[in-house]
Amino acid sequence: MAPLLNVENLRVSFPTHRGRVEVVKGISFALGRERLGIVGESGSGKSMTGRSILKLIRKPGLVTADRMEFDGIDLGAQSERQMRDFRGARISMVMQDPKFSLNPVMTVGEQIAEALVTHERLGRREVQQRILDMLAAVRINDPERVARLYPHEVSGGMGQRIMIAMMLIPGPELLIADEPTSALDVSVQAQVLDIIDDLVRTKGMGLILISHDLNLVSRYCDRILVMNGGRIVEECAAGQLSQAQHPYTRGLLAAMPTINEQRAELPVLDRTQWAGT
């Protein structure tokens, strides 16, 4: 089967007063209908990678790639108008904080409806039914009541589930989730990720999960890319993370305290060794 997404030699750069600085330095990967995790620390270029797939990087940022194909279509050659048909309909993105992603003056139901009718023509009753089904699918108990609420009336976890409902209702083939749970409490995090996981599996979508949390990514993905300083330093199956080879990955793993912590001191990364900049 041809890969869903194929990226070769992707570079993203921004101008500074010291000339152009590359934040993504030529990375390549392919994605099937699977769950891919991209992990890295702040400044590793992981978020820029996610955004450049949807061509969401604004000028003066510059994105170049030898190849960036989604389902055989060259994304690089698409105009801004054509990209709008892609976004939401075939590739969706869930951002970090629902507080900033939801429109404060529209009810939850209206926003989900908008996401749906932008890409599909449907009757009113059908739209309503699809919304309620979708809200039920993200495990909201009382969908009819929640659809009438405004974003400030829902909790963070509920807000993020609504975002997911909004992103998944047009039935995209690829979901990019950029730190979807880092603004949420631990117990809610698991719920939200379980929902994403469940929907991705049942609908047979591709998932790119971008996070700084190695444990979280290894739990919810099949394959992991570790990024540092704009490059992929390690690629491995999620199960094999504990046998990671690259010293950076090993350093990250070791630096995390565990619940049964016996070490008197945590090992610290020697930054000079892989300093990308």
Next chain:
Amino acid sequence: MSAIELKNLDISYGDSKVVHGINLAIAEGESFALVGESGSGKSTILRAIAGLAPDWTGEIAVLGKARSHGVERGVARQVQMVFQDPYGSLHPRKTVDSVLSEPLAINGIGNRGERVEAMLTAVGLDHRFRFRFPHQLSGGQRQRVAIARALMLEPKVLLLDEPTSALDVSVQAEILNLLKRLRREQGLTYLLVTHNLPVVSFLCDRLAVMRQGRVVEVADVEQLKQGRLVEPYSQELLAATVA
């Protein structure tokens, strides 16, 4: 004598009561954690002890002395606080040097230059950073400055409000090591607020689990390490972390 003692502490914000009937005693030299989800009132307790949340009833005693409701000058040399956000906790127009000299100037302590240099060394910051502005520092370096600022007055008690949750994993490790070393070297008492149980396991001796403004359970860190927390809610939190 307890470093911090809370008796029947209720704290309100405006009309709503957010913390209900807290009774805790933290021994001198102990490292104690308040854990819970957002909205559980754990940060509010820190702010009340510091004097930043003045609307409370009950008793707060620091090092055996009852505390008034506002910010007190006398308490400044006993209790200091480190905040969560390393980007919001440093004045954007002040150099590291003036940030660290300020507490000395306020309290009329001399020999400032030497003290600032000594503190930079203690928190592991190169002296090159002394005259930099916050925007010239990374998140981890800023948090080191914030810790240094809190220690300038040589307090006995340090209130830590999620000191590493805004940092990357590898930077978090550095800051946690630093906090552990400083506590050992200066005999500090820590009251740490966090939602991260592994951090508690690394840094603390005891913990209190909070939910909706109440303490659910007070446990020894060994209980946490071995997964022997008693209350169902504590177990729930633990499961969410371990899974």
Next chain:
Amino acid sequence: MTTRDWLLDDSPASRWQANVGRAYRVFTALLRNPLSVLGGVIILLLILTALFAPWIAPYSPTGQSLGERLLPPSEAHWMGTDELGRDIFSRVIWGSQITLTIVGLVALISAPLGLLIGAIAGYFGGWTDRVLMGVTDIFLSMPKLILALAFVAALGPGINNAIIAIAITSWPAYARIARAETLTIRNAEFIAAVRLQGANPVRVIVQHILPLCTSSMIIRVTLDMAGVILTAAGLGFIGLGAQPPLPEWGAMISRGRTFILDQWWVATMPGFAIIIVSLGFCFLGDGLRDVLDPKSEGK
């Protein structure tokens, strides 16, 4: 090591070097904007002109010569002469001193006053805030020129009273800005930190809040300067500002009004001066806004 390296050093060796370095960065950023450079040059020229007026002006600003009344611009009189035979160019040059005095004193009186009142109201809140902002609102609700007129009428005409009147009418706008800024800064963690170190409210406001309000204040004051010059000229025009024979630009326009159709230069030349200086302040203010905005800092 060159001076430039010293200024842009990432690891300054003293507080002085750090602050000078920051000022230098602001300055170089300002230089990248051609309009603000133009504004800066105009203001600089104004200051130089005012300082060296006695040497620049070819004639006395008040010396009358009735035989040379209302001469058009010529080689001898670059801007012509007025109805009393005074050289207009010399009067415009000397007038720059008056303009600069007005602008400087108004800024010196009203900006710190507004800054302080706004910061106190914002920091303490509650009744202090309500009372101070009530007073501010009363001043703001009246048109500036009318209010200034009323003050001058009460104090008596003259340049000093005009300055006081303009200063009294312009602080409320600054108080509003300072209060809004203070409200956003007040709950910042770095303010909580200095309070925990035992700083009293005076110290918190003066050392920690005011430095963050000043940049928006500088921008606002610079942009308002054009308005101040126009108000001063307006008062002079009505006859309540500078009194004759002082060469104040507004008063000069007022006198030239009578001959505007036949001897256009009498009113137009000081008019040009007002327009150019006002524009200079506006350009500079715009440039400063881009450079000093705290949000753009560090990029």
